[in-house]
Amino acid sequence: MQHVVQYLWLIPAVPLVMAGIGALLKRERRRAAAGLAIGGMAVAWVLSCVAFVASLGPDSFRATCTVKWFDLGDASVPLGWMLDPLTAIMLMMVTFLALLIFIYSLGYMAEDENFTRFFCFMSLFGAAMLGIVIANSLLLLFISWELVGLSSYLLIGFWYEKPQAAAAAKKAFITTRIGDMGLLLGMLWLYSKSGTLLFYDNGHGCLEAASLARLAAAATLGGMAVSTAISLLIFAGAVGKSGQLPLHVWLPDAMEGPTPVSALIHAATMVAAGVFLVARMYPLMSAGGHLAALEVVTWVGAITAVFAAAIAVAQNDIKRIIAYSTISQLGYMMMGLGVGGVAVGMFHLITHAFFKSLLFLGAGSVIHGCHGEQDIRKMGGLKKLMPWTFATYAAGMMALCGVPLFFSGFWSKDEILRAAWIWPSSPVPFCLGAAGAFLTAFYMMRQVSWVFFGKPAQAAGARAPAHESPGVMTIPLAVLAVFAVLAGFLGTPAWPWFQSYLNGEKVRFEPAALLASPQLNLMLLSAVVVGVAFLAGWKIYGNVAAQSLRAMDPLQKALPAFYRLLENKFFIDEFYGATVVRLNTAFAALADWLDRVLWTGAVQAVTRLTVALARFDSAIDELGVNAGFDASCDGLRGAGRGLSWLQNGRVQRYMRIAGVAFSVLALALIWGCG
């Protein structure tokens, strides 16, 4: 394992180099650009497989490798990477999904003229994400964290000529920056308290027992343990990146980017980085038995899960629905981390990555087939026109809703609910989770019946009937569908391989666990919840697709005020617009006024004074110094002119003068001395 970890840096380095080469390619070299990106990611995938196999080995749970970055005074700043089950499983997931989505992009972006730029950015993103995953130093993690933020910004704004895309890119960047500020503060605080940012360093790392004990023992404001305070600051970064309340507003807008980007970055990997961060910092979050930080994580996650699911019920843009679904599912992961620990949250992260990227790619295939249409009310009957897309989308949808036994989402969500059930602090998160599960099944049923069932709606302005997407797009869909179904079997209660792997234990096969007391009841409960939600959804929306675009949503007819609230996303954007943005604008206006009136006045007064002083100086110069200098110059010039007639270049005249002078001298000597 140790010799594998030494070369682990290659996994992010290869895509990074490919992105660098891709950036130098001309725009016309489309095949080269795609080949570089896909090749680089394929290499990263193979290396990840090697790392994964190494991590399965019995010899050690975790291996690290540390290099010195630079010296600062007598302190040195080390960077490092590590290989443990958490890293290995994330590496497998990220590289595999990235590879599939890169291939899918070949078809989806085929007609885009900035194809080369797209693959360059995607490679850059892959490199940065893999950097987060392997980092053994909060500093390296933070650097990569900001790099994924940058590439997310670049890719959301990929079609920057669209004003909404440019605005969405800015919004994403600025909103996540608020959370990143917390992460940065937490990082600095952690460094000042523990003196290192390496996670694991043979007993000296900041996530190891000695350091954790110190952090948990120290108290800060209001008697809160320092470890809790740092955890909360770090969690702020995760909130921003993972679109949790109250910083979720950027994620739905991020759907302005190309669909493969939404699938890879804003569903499967980057937004899950927040969850990964919490999982990585879990020892700190729970240090010394202080559970306040984990309670915050749980509550934020649970509320987000329901809140975003409710909004998704009233959205009409196919990608926005799945975006809100992503926020909701990220909430589940956070809740899972809070109530059940790393394995519970991470299991949902992995299954979600597969089925959510499948849903996004399916949505992309629908949009591609419908010539860019994104409004689900203008679609319908695509089941017959796009059979492959329908079949795979249905698999993803059932996995997301948690249809019992055969779909991955069921197992991972059930784990979270079970952990929430036995959570000692409060029963509310469990209720919120169950309500979220109901809403999830409901909005997915609504979306699917609108898009795929009913009669094909010939939308106004559609040029041609919808068509199935090319094989380069449907094959990744099929592969993902298989994983969306099978990934769940890695962590069933009967055979909890995933949980044991992450915790470094030996897995046991216990079919009896399925029938144990809370387990069976909860499984039945979630089956009932999903079933009822499906029925309700089908009842309300089953035949809605045949109706015209102008028809109101049935829910809107029944509960107009509530629907309006949901349709407008609880007016959160408006609320921010009225408070934060207005405050900011007012402050900017004040600063502008100060600038124009006060500072400008001061600057102009100084300017006038300086000009007056300069005039005075110049007068002295002109009249005093220059006059005297000019006069002496004239004198010199006149003398020069007077002498210069002697020097007329005629050698004979010189000689004559010399002769006359010599004669005069001779005569003077003769008579003078005589």
Add this chain to the structure above:
Amino acid sequence: MSAPLTHYLILSALLFCIGFAGAVGRRSAILVLIGIELMLNAANLNFIAFWRYGPHPEALTGVMFVLFSIAIAAAEAAVGLALVIATYRQRRTTRMDQLDTLKG
């Protein structure tokens, strides 16, 4: 002993004056060179005369000096002529009053 020293000196002075007049008066560079040669020869004549009437006429110092002086004069004439030719090629003239570019 026929003529006294004074005669030689007068002849030499005349020769020098003729050379000097040529050197400062003529416009042609060739004639100026010839004037300078005359002045040199006047000086040589003085050497010989002063040696001959000097305190040690048996030592051949004067003759030696003059031989050296003649050799140097020959070299100087060669250099001067070369200069005149070079100047002519450059400026298409050998008139001294037109070669006045070095004026102040």
